[in-house]
Amino acid sequence: MAMKVALLGCGVVGAEVVQLVDRQASELAARVGTPLEIGGIAVRRLGRERGTGVDPELFTTDATELVTRPDIDLVIEVIGGIEPARSLILEAVKAGKSVVTANKALLAEDGATLLSAARENNVDIYYEAAVAGAIPLLRPLRESLAGDRVQRVLGIVNGTTNFILDRMDTQGAGFAESLEEAQTLGYAEADPTADVEGFDAAAKAAILARLAFHTQNVTAADVHREGITEVSAGDIASAKAMDCVVKLLAICQRAEDGESVGVRVHPVMLPRRHPLAAVTEAYNAVFVEAESAGRLMFYGPGAGGGPTASAVLGDLVAVARNRLAGTSMGEGAHDTGLPVHSMGQTVTRYHISLDVADRPGVLARCAEVFAQMGVSIKNVRQEGSGEDAQLVLVSHTAPDSALAETVERLRGLDMVRSVASLMRVEAFSEDV
Secondary structure (H helix, E strand, C coil): CCEEEEEECCCHHHHHHHHHHHHCHHHHHHHHCCCEEEEEEECCCCCCCCCCCCCHHHEECCHHHHHHCCCCCEEEECCCCCCCHHHHHHHHHHCCCEEEECCHHHHHHHHHHHHHHHHHCCCCEECHHHCCCCCCCHHHHHHHCCCCCEEEEEEECCHHHHHHHHHHHHCCCCHHHHHHHHHHCCCCCCCCHHHHCCHHHHHHHHHHHHHHHCCCCCCHHHCEECCCCCCCHHHHHHHHHCCEEEEEEEEEEECCCCCCEEEEEEEEEEECCCHHHHCCCCEEEEEEEECCCEEEEEEEECCCHHHHHHHHHHHHHHHHHHHHHCCCCCCCCCCCCCCECCHHHCEECEEEEEEECCCCCHHHHHHHHHHHCCCCEEEEEEECCHHHCEEEEEECCEEHHHHHHHHHHHHCCCCEEEEEEEEEECCCHHHC
16 A cells, blocks of 8 residues: 655655656655655645646645645655744644655754654654755764764855855856856855855754754754855955865864854865865765764755755655654654854854055064964965055964954054955864
8 A cells, every 4th residue: 555645845846756756656665665655735826837747636725634634644845934834744743744854944943843743753754855955964964973973064055155156266256246157057046145144054054063963952043154245356365375265164063072062154264175175066065073983075966956856755765664664763862962152162263364554563563462362373474565565364273252352453453454354264173
């Protein structure tokens, strides 16, 4: 007897899921142990051409009725957003249905509630498609590394921003020009705010941190977030001078004392020898540093109907097998309770480029400011002369609050005309 699947949403991803379930019906039946069948599709509007080739009778606007129908076994949610997705998933879970979702925003905001409800009702919630598309990443973090201690996760988890920064680096294009090209190619939405301001990456960072450090305390609101709209040609040039490349990274890191975690999204200068520096175009990649496993990297297409639908189907097979076996294999109730420390407490490193007056004592005065804040200087160089004089300083690691205050004090010096470039620097953990 076939397992019936309810599909919530039939946009780009939902339509691709329908086609894959139909096209791979025999293979899916063999992998699960029983056929899978679309039992209904909830949409906002009926009568719209969706190109799925599905019987129109399957479409409904009553999503609640669909997810609670007695003959429905599993639910796929790809409508996105917080509501009604949250209410529908909870209704499905309470009705004993396992759920597959690609909803990063909801998981980042209220994942703990959803997963707790799933445990209480002995069903699964799987969400591989919520981060990095088709890249198998969340399951390795949840299962393969369950016996290890993850120290740090660095990820390029937004293809739009990676495409833009790659164009700025390799072709010398400006931000606006690169964004326009991304929109033309379909990598960026007409309103790119969620991507370029880092909201999308922040949601994914919250999910990664929760899995990597087994803590339910992380939500999107806890993630320090900065976008790429202020990245300039000067920043790109400064990075090149250091043999670095600029990337927007999601960074999740355990504190040195192991008592808290830091979660942040912002542009960084990354040494070109780092594996993430070679990730170009709209690709995603996540670099994991674990105590026993060492360094692991996951790479591939991070968005689009096909890759996302592939991840959804992988989860669908998993939850269907579990249901057939009468088990659930979701996340356990164990919670380390690790709190999230503030960005100011995060240990990082700054690259600072100053437009300065070309006169004796400038370097000494700037170095004095660093010393007053307890921050040491790793590298320093002076470029140009006269009106074009520029002082470039790279700090050693220090709390971000001390580094930020150092920059503010430098701005106040009469010999500093402006801060031309300011960006954090990331590397391998032992290099930072």
